Amino acid sequence: MNGLRALTAALAACAALVALNGPPAAAVPEKASVTVPAPVPVSAPGVAAAGTDWSVAMTDSTMARFTPSQIGGWSYPVGLYLYGQYLVYQRTHNPKDLAYIKSWVDRFVDSKGAIGQSFNNLDSMLAGRLLVIMRHETGQAKYGTAATKIRNRLATYPRTSDGGFWHSTSDSRAHQLWADGTFMVNPFLVEYGREFNDTAYADDETTKQLVVYGTHLQQPNGLLKHAYDESRTASWANPSTGLAPEYWCRAVGWYGMAAIDVLDNIPANQPRRDRLLAILRNLAAGIEHYQDPATGRWFQVADKGTHSDDWTETSCSSMFTFTLSRAAEQGYIDPHYAAVARRGYQGVLAKVALGTDGRTNLSDISIGTNVGTYAYYIGRTRATNDFHGLGAFLIMNEQLRGTTGSSSPKAGE
Numbered sequence: 001m002n003g004l005r006a007l008t009a010a011l012a013a014c015a016a017l018v019a020l021n022g023p024p025a026a027a028v029p030e031k032a033s034v035t036v037p038a039p040v041p042v043s044a045p046g047v048a049a050a051g052t053d054w055s056v057a058m059t060d061s062t063m064a065r066f067t068p069s070q071i072g073g074w075s076y077p078v079g080l081y082l083y084g085q086y087l088v089y090q091r092t093h094n095p096k097d098l099a100y101i102k103s104w105v106d107r108f109v110d111s112k113g114a115i116g117q118s119f120n121n122l123d124s125m126l127a128g129r130l131l132v133i134m135r136h137e138t139g140q141a142k143y144g145t146a147a148t149k150i151r152n153r154l155a156t157y158p159r160t161s162d163g164g165f166w167h168s169t170s171d172s173r174a175h176q177l178w179a180d181g182t183f184m185v186n187p188f189l190v191e192y193g194r195e196f197n198d199t200a201y202a203d204d205e206t207t208k209q210l211v212v213y214g215t216h217l218q219q220p221n222g223l224l225k226h227a228y229d230e231s232r233t234a235s236w237a238n239p240s241t242g243l244a245p246e247y248w249c250r251a252v253g254w255y256g257m258a259a260i261d262v263l264d265n266i267p268a269n270q271p272r273r274d275r276l277l278a279i280l281r282n283l284a285a286g287i288e289h290y291q292d293p294a295t296g297r298w299f300q301v302a303d304k305g306t307h308s309d310d311w312t313e314t315s316c317s318s319m320f321t322f323t324l325s326r327a328a329e330q331g332y333i334d335p336h337y338a339a340v341a342r343r344g345y346q347g348v349l350a351k352v353a354l355g356t357d358g359r360t361n362l363s364d365i366s367i368g369t370n371v372g373t374y375a376y377y378i379g380r381t382r383a384t385n386d387f388h389g390l391g392a393f394l395i396m397n398e399q400l401r402g403t404t405g406s407s408s409p410k411a412g413e
Contacts, residue, residue, distance in 0.1 A: 054352060054360065055088045055397045058390060059097060061359035065385075068103035074117060076184055077368070077387035078104070079127030084394025086133055091398065098137060105130050105143070113145025119153040121168035122181035129188040132195050144196065151192055154185075154205070160230045164212040167227070175231040178371065179224045179251035182213050187261040194265060206262045207272035213255065214279040217243070222286020223302055226251040227371045236371045244371045247302040250388065253319025256283055257395070260326050277332055284333045287320045288340050296347030300366060301377050309378050314351045314364045318392035321345050322399050329399075345400045348393065365389030 062071075062081065072078040082101050089097035109115050109131070117124055128150040135143035158166045160175060165185065167178040186206040193202025217224035226244040229237035236244050259280045266273060290302050297312035298320050299305040305312075321344035328338040353361045365386040369377065383389075 053401070054349070055084075055394055055401065056092065056094075057360040058362065058394060058397075059085045059088050061361075062385070062390060063096070063100055064359060068100055069107065071104060072387075074108050074124070074127055076123045076126040077391070079130060080391030081387040081394070082127075082391075083129055083133075084391040084398070086130070087394060087398040101130060102134060102138070105134050109142055109146045111142060113142035113149075115146040115149060117149075119150055119157075121170070121173065122165060122178075122184035123168075124184075125150050125188055126184045129191060132188065132191050136195055147188075147192055148196070150188065151196075151198070154189070160212070162212055163208055164216070165209060176227055176229045176234060177213050177216055178227040179213065179217055179255045180226075181254075182210060182258040183254040183261075186210060186258045190262050190265040203266045203270055207266060207270055207276055210255075210259055210262060210279070211272050211275050214276070217255070218279055218282060219247075221289070221303065222282040222284070223247045223290070224252050224255050224283070234371070236373070246304075246372075246374055246377060248369065248371075248377055249298050249300055249302040249313050249316035250319065250366060250369070252283070252287075252302055253316040253323070253392070256280070256287070256323035257319050259283070260323055260330075260332075263332060264326075264330065280327060281333050284324060284327060284337055287324060288337065291320075291340060291344065292347070295350070296343035296345075297351075298344070300380070301374055304374065307374075307378075311378070311382065312347070312364065313366050313382075314348060314362060315366060315386075315389040315392040317344055317348050318389065318396040321348060322392070322396040325396075325399050325403075341400065342403055345396065345403065348396065361385055362389050362393055 062085075066072075071081075082104060085097055086101055088094075089101075108117070115131075119125055128147055131143045131147035131150075134140070135147060154165070158169055158174070160166070160177060164177045165181060167173045167176045167181050186209055189202050190206045193199040193206075214224070216228040217226075219225060224247065226246060226248040227234075227236070228244070229242045231237075232239055232242045238245070259276060263273070263276060263280070286302075287298070290305065291298060292305055292312055295312055297314070297317040299310045300313040300316075301307075301310055302316075304310050321341045324333070324337040324344070325341035327333040328335050328341065351363050353363065355361055361384050363382070363384045365383045365388055366377075367381045367383050367386055368388070369380055
């Protein structure tokens with residue numbers, strides 16, 4: 001992380017926001033979707049200002065819609081969005097962006113670092129990444145204390161027989177590995193290791209988790225099934241393999257981004273690095289194969305784009321685009337994937353629209369989703385400005401902005 005430690009300017013910008021904050025909100029339940037306002041009708045077609053910074057437009061619009069006390073409770077969708085906003089801050093150094101994140105985090109962490117979370121599911125851990133960021137940016141010990149609670153929880157967190165973290169300790173999730181979970185915990189942990197000199201554990205654990213999950217979930221086509229149940233008792237589990245029936249695109253996207261974040265942090269001689277690279281290369285081939293040639297995006301059920309009712313989904317398209325672009329840039333995969341990513345980027349930008357209020361909207365985002373059948377995935381609500389999509393968009397846009405195909409879309413396109 002490259003942010004400044006000084007927060008004087010940021011705290012000044014935050015003063016008004018803090019004054020608006022109410023009492024801490026309850027955590028959003030696992031796999032719940034955060035409610036966002038209905039999008040403002042788009043304006044008549046017209047070209048947006050040349051060179052529009054869509055990351056700034058997206059974060060400014062979101063902060064205008066919600067104060068830090070209104071944006072939602074401790075949850076992975078809000079955590080994902082705010083992580084994306086932090087990436088924007090790292091580039092622009094606009095103090096209001098960091099102040100907003102800090103104001104949200106401070107709703108849940110008291111002056112001694114206590115945080116009212118039990119961390120009994122992986123989803124609850126994603127926002128822990130913001131604790132590491134706040135410790136890095138401010139130097140305040142309370143954020144490290146709160147982050148360490150998650151790290152220590154992993155010591156007793158239940159696992160499959162080969163060491164994979166269960167998606168949740170609840171009876172309905174016991175013994176299960178969901179591809180989603182790889183991003184919920186591993187980027188937090190590998191960055192925690194760097195910030196708190198705990199790399200020996202963090203690098204070993206994160207690579208182990210990604211290899212265990214990849215071994216169970218990845219199929220010959222390169223994609224990952226949504227989930228695996230070691231007990232074979234879940235209603236969706238194949239009685240022979242324990243696998244879920246479908247390739248849900250965002251689950252695949254979570255894994256790809258997690259692999260990138262871990263590879264970007266571990267040393268070249270990490271023993272599992274080559275195995276993780278092999279998984280990523282197979283995944284990249286699968287992602288390329290299933291890209292929609294008409295739009296550049298990817299489908300909600302990734303391998304069934306020829307079905308008339310399947311639809312291109314914006315959050316996973318952003319995730320795939322980021323994964324391919326960053327992996328090609330870092331030399332993890334063949335350079336030709338950069339062109340695949342640029343086509344994906346153009347496709348996602350086509351889902352950006354301007355409202356009549358001048359705010360930016362992002363459409364066709366699947367709401368929070370459990371493991372299910374083809375019909376279940378296809379029937380999920382296609383939301384506008386859902387935080388799954390906003391966060392993924394910001395991560396993608398900070399990677400690809402300025403590349404070919406980043407011209408401003410038309411309002412309402």
